[in-house]
Amino acid sequence: GAGVSQSPSNKVTEKGKDVELRCDPISGHTALYWYRQSLGQGLEFLIYFQGNSAPDKSGLPSDRFSAERTGGSVSTLTIQRTQQEDSAVYLCASSPPYKNTGELFFGEGSRLTVL
Amino acid sequence: SQQGEEDPQALSIQEGENATMNCSYKTSINNLQWYRQNSGRGLVHLILIRSNEREKHSGRLRVTLDTSKKSSSLLITASRAADTASYFCATAMEYGNKLVFGAGTILRVKS
Numbered sequence: 145g146a147g148v149s150q151s152p153s154n155k156v157t158e159k160g161k162d163v164e165l166r167c168d169p170i171s172g173h174t175a176l177y178w179y180r181q182s183l184g185q186g187l188e189f190l191i192y193f194q195g196n197s198a199p200d201k202s203g204l205p206s207d208r209f210s211a212e213r214t215g216g217s218v219s220t221l222t223i224q225r226t227q228q229e230d231s232a233v234y235l236c237a238s239s240p241p242y243k244n245t246g247e248l249f250f251g252e253g254s255r256l257t258v259l
Numbered sequence: 260s261q262q263g264e265e266d267p268q269a270l271s272i273q274e275g276e277n278a279t280m281n282c283s284y285k286t287s288i289n290n291l292q293w294y295r296q297n298s299g300r301g302l303v304h305l306i307l308i309r310s311n312e313r314e315k316h317s318g319r320l321r322v323t324l325d326t327s328k329k330s331s332s333l334l335i336t337a338s339r340a341a342d343t344a345s346y347f348c349a350t351a352m353e354y355g356n357k358l359v360f361g362a363g364t365i366l367r368v369k370s
Contacts, residue, residue, distance in 0.1 A: 177357065179360070185363075186360050186362035186363050187302075187360035189358075189359055192357040200357055203357075235301060235302070237301075237302075246290060246292070246351055246358075247292065247307060248294075248304060248349075248358060249304070250294075250301035250302040250303070253300075
């Protein structure tokens with residue numbers, strides 16, 4: 145597709161269940177980011193993938209959160225044993241290779257509600 | 260922790276007026292970017308200013324950067340109701356490094 149695609153757009157789950165959120169970046173983009181946005185708040189950095197380099201996981205809030213990026217393209221963010229405080233919109237963004245401006249292209253987000 | 264802090268948190272103006280939003284940050288940067296977010300949507304890139312630039316224009320947008328004060332401002336001239344959105348600044352400490360976002364300014368333009 146032309147833009148960053150995220151799925152599901154909405155997810156309601158029960159506390160303690162695991163969830164997987166998917167991000168399809170723009171073709172050819174080497175950088176991929178995950179951010180979390182709580183209601184009415186700014187964006188909290190979670191994890192950053194750049195090409196074949198080791199990901200920057202410094203923003204992951206706990207070991208219940210993990211992410212992988214297969215084949216340098218699609219990424220999955222996994223939250224294990226979800227808690228109510230995990231409720232938020234999870235935004236994915238991708239960026240072209242280094243020679244470009246560093247502008248991020250965002251998806252529409254996955255809204256997670258943990259009951 | 261967030262690198263950028265926007266000011267004000269919320270701004271309400273009449274259509275046709277100018278809107279100014281400010282962003283302060285803590286560490287040296289490679290570039291600073293401004294993004295816009297309509298309610299319930301993803302973010303859209305507006306403009307990027309590099310650390311060696313002081314001012315940049317794009318249509319009705321004007322961005323300034325003062326690296327000595329570690330601050331930036333976004334000016335939207337002749338605002339329209341359609342400019343109603345949240346505006347975020349984001350800083351990159353190295354080119355290609357992660358972008359860190361501020362908490363945002365909510366702009367409401369009344370028609």
